[in-house]
Amino acid sequence: xxxxxxxxxxxxxxxxxxxxxxxxxxxxxxxxxxxxxxxxxxxxxxxxxxxxxxxxxxxxxxxxxxxxxxxxxxxxxxxxxxxxxxxxxxxxxxxxxxxxxxxxxxxxxxxxxxxxxxxxxxxxxxxxxxxxxxxxxxxxxxxxxxxxxxxxxxxxxxxxxxxxxxxxxxxxxxxxxxxxxxxxxxxxxxxxxxxxxxxxxxxxxxxxxxxxxxxxxxxxxxxxxxxxxxxxxxxxxxxxxxxxxxxxxxxxxxxxxxxxxx
Numbered sequence: 001x002x003x004x005x006x007x008x009x010x011x012x013x014x015x016x017x018x019x020x021x022x023x024x025x026x027x028x029x030x031x032x033x034x035x036x037x038x039x040x041x042x043x044x045x046x047x048x049x050x051x052x053x054x055x056x057x058x059x060x061x062x063x064x065x066x067x068x069x070x071x072x073x074x075x076x077x078x079x080x081x082x083x084x085x086x087x088x089x090x091x092x093x094x095x096x097x098x099x100x101x102x103x104x105x106x107x108x109x110x111x112x113x114x115x116x117x118x119x120x121x122x123x124x125x126x127x128x129x130x131x132x133x134x135x136x137x138x139x140x141x142x143x144x145x146x147x148x149x150x151x152x153x154x155x156x157x158x159x160x161x162x163x164x165x166x167x168x169x170x171x172x173x174x175x176x177x178x179x180x181x182x183x184x185x186x187x188x189x190x191x192x193x194x195x196x197x198x199x200x201x202x203x204x205x206x207x208x209x210x211x212x213x214x215x216x217x218x219x220x221x222x223x224x225x226x227x228x229x230x231x232x233x234x235x236x237x238x239x240x241x242x243x244x245x246x247x248x249x250x251x252x253x254x255x256x257x258x259x260x261x262x
Contacts, residue, residue: 034071037064041074088141089195089218090118092177094187101191107220112195116181140177141194145170147224194221 019027044061047054061068068074093099093115117123119133145166153159178190198217204210 033064033067036060037068037071037073040064041068084199086199087197088137089197090137090140090177091193091195091220092116092118092181093191093193094181094185095189096187098189099191101223102193102220107222108216110195110218110220111215112218115193116185118177140173141196141221143170143173144194144221195219196221 040057040060040063044053044057047057065074089112091110091112091114118137119130121130124130124133143166145163147167149160149163153163174192177192182188182190195218197212198219200210200212200214200217205212210216
């Protein structure tokens with residue numbers, strides 16, 4: 001007696017609901033490319049340094065960039081993100097006289113509302129406008145480049161060129177922000193402060209009931225490296241010589257007068 005069952009060729013597919021082998025390979029290739037694109041962006045972020053990024057990460061990202069941009073996979077998240085870190089704000093102080101940068105001891109426990117804050121949830125509405133200023137504040141902070149380059153690092157032409165470009169971009173951002181605020185407030189002088197809001201620890205939040213909006217979490221980020229006290233040096237008699245106290249004088253550099261390095 002002959003069987004009525006029909007044998008299905010896996011190369012052609014059939015009525016069993018399975019795809020033909022060529023279609024399976026095509027779908028596997030598309031899924032694999034999508035996973036590579038998902039991996040490429042955080043991998044590029046992981047391999048990035050203040051000077052350059054890894055050559056292999058650049059190559060992988062260049063291949064997947066059009067697709068990643070179309071699918072909005074280039075959102076800037078790192079592996080296992082979102083893993084929130086400190087938030088950043090901009091505060092612009094204006095006055096009729098030149099403004100000095102704050103002293104080191106004045107960088108903490110800052111009241112951000114002393115000046116014009118970006119973003120400001122009380123002033124920037126609707127929510128989309130607030131979010132745009134929030135993203136700009138993070139971008140502004142990410143473009144920061146110190147006013148001076150370490151002499152040892154300056155010996156490397158690649159590092160010096162990268163710092164020169166980064167400093168030029170940062171100073172142009174400072175000028176744009178300060179000029180815009182000066183026009184709005186009708187004040188002749190402005191100073192742009194980069195603020196950082198630390199993530200509250202569990203004890204402060206749950207036990208001490210300190211709110212995340214408390215100014216103790218905010219500090220002003222310095223525009224130049226903060227000097228650290230020198231270790232005491234042994235004197236000839238065997239006693240320790242007191243360490244030199246670092247200078248606490250504020251910089252004479254005004255953000256609106258920053259000079260693009262040559």
